[in-house]
Amino acid sequence: MPPSAPSPDDVGALSALLPGVTDGVLPAACPSRTVLDHVTSKWGVLVIIALSDGTHRWSALRRVVQGVSEKMLAQTLRTLEADGLVHREARPVVPPHVEYRLTERGRGLAEHLLPLMGWIAQNADDIVAEAATR
Amino acid sequence: MPPSAPSPDDVGALSALLPGVTDGVLPAACPSRTVLDHVTSKWGVLVIIALSDGTHRWSALRRVVQGVSEKMLAQTLRTLEADGLVHREARPVVPPHVEYRLTERGRGLAEHLLPLMGWIAQNADDIVAEAATR
DNA sequence: CAGCATCCCGTACGATACTG
DNA sequence: CAGTATCGTACGGGATGCTG
Numbered sequence: 001m002p003p004s005a006p007s008p009d010d011v012g013a014l015s016a017l018l019p020g021v022t023d024g025v026l027p028a029a030c031p032s033r034t035v036l037d038h039v040t041s042k043w044g045v046l047v048i049i050a051l052s053d054g055t056h057r058w059s060a061l062r063r064v065v066q067g068v069s070e071k072m073l074a075q076t077l078r079t080l081e082a083d084g085l086v087h088r089e090a091r092p093v094v095p096p097h098v099e100y101r102l103t104e105r106g107r108g109l110a111e112h113l114l115p116l117m118g119w120i121a122q123n124a125d126d127i128v129a130e131a132a133t134r
Numbered sequence: 135m136p137p138s139a140p141s142p143d144d145v146g147a148l149s150a151l152l153p154g155v156t157d158g159v160l161p162a163a164c165p166s167r168t169v170l171d172h173v174t175s176k177w178g179v180l181v182i183i184a185l186s187d188g189t190h191r192w193s194a195l196r197r198v199v200q201g202v203s204e205k206m207l208a209q210t211l212r213t214l215e216a217d218g219l220v221h222r223e224a225r226p227v228v229p230p231h232v233e234y235r236l237t238e239r240g241r242g243l244a245e246h247l248l249p250l251m252g253w254i255a256q257n258a259d260d261i262v263a264e265a266a267t268r
Numbered sequence: 269c270a271g272c273a274t275c276c277c278g279t280a281c282g283a284t285a286c287t288g
Numbered sequence: 289c290a291g292t293a294t295c296g297t298a299c300g301g302g303a304t305g306c307t308g
Contacts, residue, residue, distance in 0.1 A: 013187035026180050028201030031258035040174035046160050053147035058290055067162030069282055082265045095289040112250040119246050121155040124165035131216045192270055229269040
């Protein structure tokens, strides 16, 4: 298969929609894919959403993000922390008191996730109702 | 919001950020969670992004969304189709010719995913570089 | 070309128990 | 209170082969 085959279809307008981001293709092994996987991990979006209104303690996060296990909450927070999206602050008191909040970078991301969540919440009822009929 | 209101951290300002969406909690079993799971499934975001610049054939999608297997591409497309986000059109010719495009609803969703992808693409290098040092 | 069926494996995930 | 440690399983998801 000749790599020079100029097909007007496969080199779409993606590059125009995501300027400087793609050359008409979404590469498998690239930093964007890694970050996307972290963010769209099972609990990533929900944790970031939960933190977008300010600082929360571990126990508060467990209550807000309903259904998350201790293990997964910890793992998700570790990943987001390593990515510089979440800041962890532990106060050396007894009993322990640990707070989590978004970093500057995390807030930048949340600015995109909040509208997305809003859209989903507005359309979810219609979508699942429709999907149930098939 | 009146400052006199005793907001003890667990009833956060989430409700204000996502008006009418949450009462300070992100419920486990609800339509929003279902749709979120569909969209943030491993290939959901990428397929929608790939379709945001117009109609694409099956084979084109496989080329654009690099790394996706036939099975997962099919499964993702079925789910998105059932959710009314993607439209499938098969032309009864030999050999088969099947086209996919976003529905109106799907375009509404893409309007939120594109900026998100843009942000990720811009920040991914820094994030991955930083995360590697830990 | 577009895709389903089948097999099979790794790991993501949850439940439980334990600790600083 | 805020986690780790350990274990077991379900399921996501890849590889292959077959079909309309």
